[in-house]
Amino acid sequence: MRLQSIHGGLAAGLLGAATVVAAALVFAAPLAAQVQQKLNPEDELSPSQMRQPMPAAVAKPIAGPARSSQNRPAKHAAAARRKAPARTLHVANVHTVVECSGPFAKDSGMLALAVAFDSRNMIFTHETVQGSQVGVTVLFPKDPRRRLEVWWQNPNRTGTYLIDIAGRSIWTAPKGLRLGLTLEQLQKLNRKPFKLKGFDANGIANVADWDGGALAQLPGGCKAGVSLQAKAKAAAGELPAKDQYSSEDPAMRALRPTVSEILLGY
Numbered sequence: 001m002r003l004q005s006i007h008g009g010l011a012a013g014l015l016g017a018a019t020v021v022a023a024a025l026v027f028a029a030p031l032a033a034q035v036q037q038k039l040n041p042e043d044e045l046s047p048s049q050m051r052q053p054m055p056a057a058v059a060k061p062i063a064g065p066a067r068s069s070q071n072r073p074a075k076h077a078a079a080a081r082r083k084a085p086a087r088t089l090h091v092a093n094v095h096t097v098v099e100c101s102g103p104f105a106k107d108s109g110m111l112a113l114a115v116a117f118d119s120r121n122m123i124f125t126h127e128t129v130q131g132s133q134v135g136v137t138v139l140f141p142k143d144p145r146r147r148l149e150v151w152w153q154n155p156n157r158t159g160t161y162l163i164d165i166a167g168r169s170i171w172t173a174p175k176g177l178r179l180g181l182t183l184e185q186l187q188k189l190n191r192k193p194f195k196l197k198g199f200d201a202n203g204i205a206n207v208a209d210w211d212g213g214a215l216a217q218l219p220g221g222c223k224a225g226v227s228l229q230a231k232a233k234a235a236a237g238e239l240p241a242k243d244q245y246s247s248e249d250p251a252m253r254a255l256r257p258t259v260s261e262i263l264l265g266y
Contacts, residue, residue, distance in 0.1 A: 098163055100221060103115070104163060105160065106220075106221065106222070108159075109157055113137055121140050122138060122139050123137070124136070124157070136150070136152070137149070138150075144169070147167060147169050148163065148171050150162075150163050162263050162266075165262040166179070174220070174224075175218060176189055177189065179258075181258060182256065183228065189214065190210055190211075190215045190216075192212070194207060194246075194247050195207070195244050195246060196228070196247060197241050198244070199230055199241060202229075204229055205241070206225070206227050218264070229258060231255060238251070239251060239252060239255070
């Protein structure tokens with residue numbers, strides 16, 4: 001994930017009208033103190049080393065004596081094909097809703113994610129924030145539509161710091177937040193107008209303040225930071241990031257921005 005997302009979407013959405021740089025320092029300072037000392041490679045636990053209950057394995061077809069298809073009646077061959085179970089490597093949880101509880105709760109950890117989504121569907125990596133290494137678990141890293149990043153507060157991969165929904169991900173956040181929502185749809189979810197900063201050089205605007213709307217408080221105690229991308233990047237320069245605008249501003253709506261990233265933080 002680009003650091004711009006941390007210094008933009010998270011800061012603006014979670015800390016209201018505070019500046020991007022100040023917000024990033026607020027989130028990074030306590031985290032940096034916790035991860036000053038890197039783990040030695042031999043001390044790190046890879047997902048494949050974790051032991052936890054897994055879903056029952058998919059039954060495999062029982063192999064019988066090899067027989068030529070020419071010696072089998074066509075109707076018997078067709079029946080065998082219908083009965084044969086699909087060859088699946090492993091069963092994966094297809095649930096794609098982030099709730100600020102369970103495996104995504106504030107006190108959760110990587111082991112809880114492995115139990116919920118199967119350790120074979122995740123990888124562990126690091127991102128650098130303010131010069132410190134932050135642990136990141138990526139769910140379904142090879143599937144852009146199911147990809148999800150979970151950042152940890154502690155070196156032992158516990159304590160949810162933030163959850164990042166971006167790119168082509170189909171994950172949804174609490175109260176129906178999802179990628180691709182229009183500005184009008186986002187205001188409807190919030191049940192009232194809200195404030196957002198103008199657009200940066202990449203045509204990205206961040207929510208600055210939900211103004212006490214429905215999205216200001218989410219079930220489970222997490223908070224949402226949202227970034228929107230303008231359809232016309234050149235025209236977005238007319239509404240600079242140094243200023244704030246209402247979600248009902250006609251000039252803002254004329255640019256038809258849509259939700260491009262959602263950050264859930266504690």
